[in-house]
Amino acid sequence: MNLDIQFDQVSVNYGDVEAVRDVSFQLDGGKIYGLLGRNGAGKTSLLSVLASFREPSSGKVTVGGEPPFENAKIMREISFMYDVDYKDESDKVKEGIEAVARYRPRFDKEFAYELARKFNLPIDKPVKELSKGMQSAFNVTIGLASRSPVTIMDEVYLGMDAPARETFYRELLEEQERHPRTFILSTHLVSEMDYLFEEVIIIHQGRFILKDDYESLTSRGVSVTGPAPKVDEFIQGMKVLNVQQLGHTKSVMVYGELSESSRSAAHRAGLELGPISLQDLFIHLTGEGYTT
Numbered sequence: 001m002n003l004d005i006q007f008d009q010v011s012v013n014y015g016d017v018e019a020v021r022d023v024s025f026q027l028d029g030g031k032i033y034g035l036l037g038r039n040g041a042g043k044t045s046l047l048s049v050l051a052s053f054r055e056p057s058s059g060k061v062t063v064g065g066e067p068p069f070e071n072a073k074i075m076r077e078i079s080f081m082y083d084v085d086y087k088d089e090s091d092k093v094k095e096g097i098e099a100v101a102r103y104r105p106r107f108d109k110e111f112a113y114e115l116a117r118k119f120n121l122p123i124d125k126p127v128k129e130l131s132k133g134m135q136s137a138f139n140v141t142i143g144l145a146s147r148s149p150v151t152i153m154d155e156v157y158l159g160m161d162a163p164a165r166e167t168f169y170r171e172l173l174e175e176q177e178r179h180p181r182t183f184i185l186s187t188h189l190v191s192e193m194d195y196l197f198e199e200v201i202i203i204h205q206g207r208f209i210l211k212d213d214y215e216s217l218t219s220r221g222v223s224v225t226g227p228a229p230k231v232d233e234f235i236q237g238m239k240v241l242n243v244q245q246l247g248h249t250k251s252v253m254v255y256g257e258l259s260e261s262s263r264s265a266a267h268r269a270g271l272e273l274g275p276i277s278l279q280d281l282f283i284h285l286t287g288e289g290y291t292t
């Protein structure tokens with residue numbers, strides 16, 4: 001089941017605070033999407049509208065052509081995993097798994113127990129007594145095992161330690177091979193997670209900045225390395241993101257596609273061209289001084 005997602009001029013306000021402003025984009029679904037934005041960019045607000053936790057203040061969201069808010073048919077197909085406060089949750093891990101299995105139609109209980117083992121979750125312990133990182137692993141377990149056509153993970157992995165996050169990334173990719181569906185992962189751990197994303201959405205200060213596939217996005221920038229004077233000559237008129245210099249060698253990141261003739265000119269000048277990372281682009285597009 002594939003559900004396309006449409007944001008049409010969506011705004012989310014909290015009183016005077018405009019958390020999301022006039023955001024429009026469409027996700028065809030069936031992919032792993034990265035939703036990137038700095039702290040306070042509006043990621044959670046945007047996702048909570050999609051997960052039907054709230055209605056947009058203005059604009060429209062549709063999932064499979066229908067607004068999700070108070071729409072039981074659509075809500076059943078969306079899992080929204082976020083940093084839940086489990087302080088009043090007296091259920092043990094295994095009771096939590098059994099409970100979700102009862103109301104999530106596609107939940108794979110065996111897979112949930114397998115993940116719980118891989119994350120070393122003590123299944124007889126109350127969820128509220130788990131460490132923060134283990135509660136995150138519990139959320140991830142439920143999210144992956146729910147097999148919802150739309151699974152949203154709002155920075156749930158931040159509390160997990162590095163080996164647990166690696167386990168999550170591996171399991172996510174394997175799961176997407178076995179049961180392709182829509183995952184939306186919000187994060188600012190860009191360099192660590194970039195290889196997971198097929199498409200990337202960047203928001204900044206509540207505004208939509210871009211949506212593009214990972215390959216095209218990273219091919220929009222290039223690093224130019226070589227003798228400083230030659231690099232300086234080559235990059236004239238280009239948008240510079242970052243400059244590093246070691247002795248006489250300079251490495252400059254520029255934004256914008258290079259034509260074939262520019263690439264040939266760079267090679268003739270003895271300059272080395274390389275890709276730039278999603279993190280570099282993210283920092284540039286959401287950095288200090290970048291206002292929407």
Ligand SMILES: Nc1ncnc2c1ncn2[C@@H]1O[C@H](COP(=O)(O)OP(=O)(O)OP(=O)(O)O)[C@@H](O)[C@H]1O
Nearest residue numbers: 014017018019037038039040041042043044045046
């Ligand atoms: N319940 C609320 N009441 C008032 N303002 C809020 C509320 N929730 C969020 N905001 C504000 O809305 C803006 C967007 O917050 P949001 O949590 O959506 O951002 P985020 O990108 O998820 O941030 P982070 O990465 O730090 O979790 C921020 O300015 C935040 O202070």
